[in-house]
Amino acid sequence: MDWGLFLTFLTTCGAAAATGAMFQPGEWYAALKKPSWTPPNWLFPVAWTTLYLFMAFAAMRVAQVPDAGQALAFWGLQIAFNTLWTPVFFGLRRMRAAMIVMVGLWLSVALTTVAFFQVDLVAGLLFLPYLAWVTVAGALNFSVLRLNTSYST
Amino acid sequence: MDWGLFLTFLTTCGAAAATGAMFQPGEWYAALKKPSWTPPNWLFPVAWTTLYLFMAFAAMRVAQVPDAGQALAFWGLQIAFNTLWTPVFFGLRRMRAAMIVMVGLWLSVALTTVAFFQVDLVAGLLFLPYLAWVTVAGALNFSVLRLNTSYST
Numbered sequence: 027m028d029w030g031l032f033l034t035f036l037t038t039c040g041a042a043a044a045t046g047a048m049f050q051p052g053e054w055y056a057a058l059k060k061p062s063w064t065p066p067n068w069l070f071p072v073a074w075t076t077l078y079l080f081m082a083f084a085a086m087r088v089a090q091v092p093d094a095g096q097a098l099a100f101w102g103l104q105i106a107f108n109t110l111w112t113p114v115f116f117g118l119r120r121m122r123a124a125m126i127v128m129v130g131l132w133l134s135v136a137l138t139t140v141a142f143f144q145v146d147l148v149a150g151l152l153f154l155p156y157l158a159w160v161t162v163a164g165a166l167n168f169s170v171l172r173l174n175t176s177y178s179t
Numbered sequence: 180m181d182w183g184l185f186l187t188f189l190t191t192c193g194a195a196a197a198t199g200a201m202f203q204p205g206e207w208y209a210a211l212k213k214p215s216w217t218p219p220n221w222l223f224p225v226a227w228t229t230l231y232l233f234m235a236f237a238a239m240r241v242a243q244v245p246d247a248g249q250a251l252a253f254w255g256l257q258i259a260f261n262t263l264w265t266p267v268f269f270g271l272r273r274m275r276a277a278m279i280v281m282v283g284l285w286l287s288v289a290l291t292t293v294a295f296f297q298v299d300l301v302a303g304l305l306f307l308p309y310l311a312w313v314t315v316a317g318a319l320n321f322s323v324l325r326l327n328t329s330y331s332t
Contacts, residue, residue: 034252041259041283048271089252095242099187102238102255106194109259113266118201130194 028086035085035101039078042105045112046074054119059173064166077156081105084149088142097141104138107131121171128164135160184239188254192231195258198265199227207272212326217319230309234258237302241295250294257291260284274324281317288313 051067065073085101088094107130115124139157143150204220218226238254241247260283268277292310296303 031249031252034249034256037283038252038256038259041256041263041280044263044280045266048267048273048276085252085255089248091248092245094248095244095251096184096187098248098251098255099184099191099238099242102251102258103187103191103194105255106191106258106262109262110194110197113198113270114201117266117270120201123201127194127197130190 028090031089032082032086035082035089036078038105039082042109043074043078045109046071049112049116051116055116058170061166061169061173065162073159077159080152081156084142084146084152087146087149091145094145097138097145100134100138100141104131104134107134115167121167121174125164125167125171128160128167132157132160132164181239181243184242185235188235188238188242189231191258192235195262196227196231198262199224202265202269204269208269211323214319214322214326218315226312230312233305234309237295237299237305240299240302244298247298250291250298253287253291253294257284257287260287268320274320274327278317278320278324281313281320285310285313285317 081101085098088097088101107127111124111127111131114120114127118124135153135157139150139153142153234254234257238251241250241254260280264277264280264284267273267280271277288306288310292303292306295306
C-alpha cells in the first residue's frame with residue numbers, strides 16, 4: 027500500500043465526484059422519460075463511491091510498476107471524461123453532447139482496463155465493474171436521449 | 180517522440196478544453212467587475228492552447244521514464260481540477276466554490292511541476308508557464324470574487 031499514490035488518485039476521483047454533488051439531477055431529470063431498467067436513484071452514489079475506491083486502488087497498484095506510463099495515461103484520460111460528463115448532462119442538459127462524452131468515457135475506460143490487465147491482474151479486475159457500470163450509464167444516456175427528443179439539444 | 184502517449188495526454192487535455200467551448204463566459208462574465216490587470220479575452224484561448232500542448236508533451240516525456248508513477252498521478256490530479264473549474268465558475272457561476280477548485284488546481288500544478296523536475300528537466304520547464312498562468316487565473320478568480328460580492332454564492 028502506497029498511501030501517497032492512493033490518496034493522490036483518490037483526490038483526483040474526488041474532483042470528478044464533486045461534479046455529482048454540484049450538478050444535481052433535480053426536477054429536470056426526474057421529469058424525463060426513462061427506460062424500465064433505469065437503476066434506482068440511491069444506487070448511483072453507492073456505485074460511484076465503490077468504483078472511485080476501486081479505480082484509485084487499481085491506479086495505485088499500476089503506478090508502482092515500472093513502465094506503466096501508457097496505462098496511467100489512459101487512467102488520466104478516463105477521469106477527465108468522467109469529470110466532464112456530469113456538467114454537460116446535468117449542467118447544460120445537452121444529452122447529445124453528453125452522449126459524445128460518454129462514448130469517450132467508455133472507450134477510455136475500456137483502454138484503461140486492457141492496459142491495466144497487461145500490467146497487473148488485480149488492477150484489471152478492479153476495473154471490470156467500472157466498465158460494466160459505464161456500459162449501463164451509456165445505454166441509459168442513449169435511451170434517455172431517444173425517449174426525450176423534444177428536450178434534447 | 181511517443182505518439183501513442185502524446186495523443187493520449189493531448190486527448191485528455193482536449194476533454195478539459197471542451198469545458199471552455201461549452202461553458203462560455205458570456206454576458207454574465209462581461210458584466211462582472213474585474214481588476215485592471217485582467218488579461219484580454221483573446222489571450223485565454225491562446226494561452227490555454229499553448230499550455231495544453233506543453234503539458235501533454237511534458238507528460239509524454241515523463242511517462243517514458245520508469246518509476247514516474249507519482250509524477251503521472253499528480254498530472255492526472257491537475258487535469259481533473261482543470262476540467263472541473265470551468266463548469267463550476269462559468270456554468271454554476273459559483274465563484275466561491277470555483278475558488279476552492281482553483282486552490283486545488285494551483286496546488287496540483289505545483290506538485291506536478293516539482294515531481295516533473297525530479298524526473299525530467301524539460302518536462303519541469305514546460306510546466307512553469309502553466310504554473311505562472313494558474314497563479315494569474317487564481318488571482319483573477321479571487322479578485323472577481325471580492326469585487327462582485329453581491330453575485331457570489
